[in-house]
Amino acid sequence: MTPRTTPRFDLIGLVVSDMAASLAFYRRLGLTFPEGAESLPHVEAELPGGLRFALDTEDTIRSFHPDWRPPTGGGRVALAFLCDSPADVDATYEALLAAGHTSELKPFDAPWGMRYAVVHDPDGNGVDLFAHLGR
Missing domain, CATH: 3.10.180.10 (2,3-Dihydroxybiphenyl 1,2-Dioxygenase, domain 1)
Known part of the structure; x- marks a missing residue:
């Protein structure tokens, strides 16, 4: 039997309603995304230490989770x-x-x-x- 390994924290992801607006915001804060990413459904920026920051459109999430809705409340x-x-x-x-x-x-x-x-x-x-x- 193979020993179980500990999961490694790898990605911070946000679901966004407007990819272009979100890319513009996070680029202003120094994150680097691929050129032309505004029309993509999923984009990632590498962070220091190898961690990744990802943006997914609401439609991307609904493509595999049809009942997904944006969160409401205080979270x-x-x-x-x-x-x-x-x-x-x-x-x-x-x-x-x-x-x-x-x-x-x-x-x-x-x-x-x-x-x-x-x-x-x-x-x-x-x-x-x-x-x-x-x-």
Whole structure:
């Protein structure tokens, strides 16, 4: 009998309603996706350490799970992007708002020692921007 191995965390995936809008948002945050991916049903970006970040359209999910519906209620995905400096948090936040995205939490100096802000991606997921203070 072959010994059982431990599963390895490999992918973070989001279901998106508008692939082009989601790609534009996450590209602004530095993720690299294939050129022309706006018309694809599934795309991936490689993250540091070999982890992958994937976007799937709602139609893609329904192709194998016909009863799937977007979640409602209070659950949310938590994604966080480390910025180079507190000023970079502010600049990234402002650039995303200028691109039409909405704010959940304006940049502030958090008591845990970080400059911190939250913006919404095109599907309303909160995306944290942060940088360590005092470095």
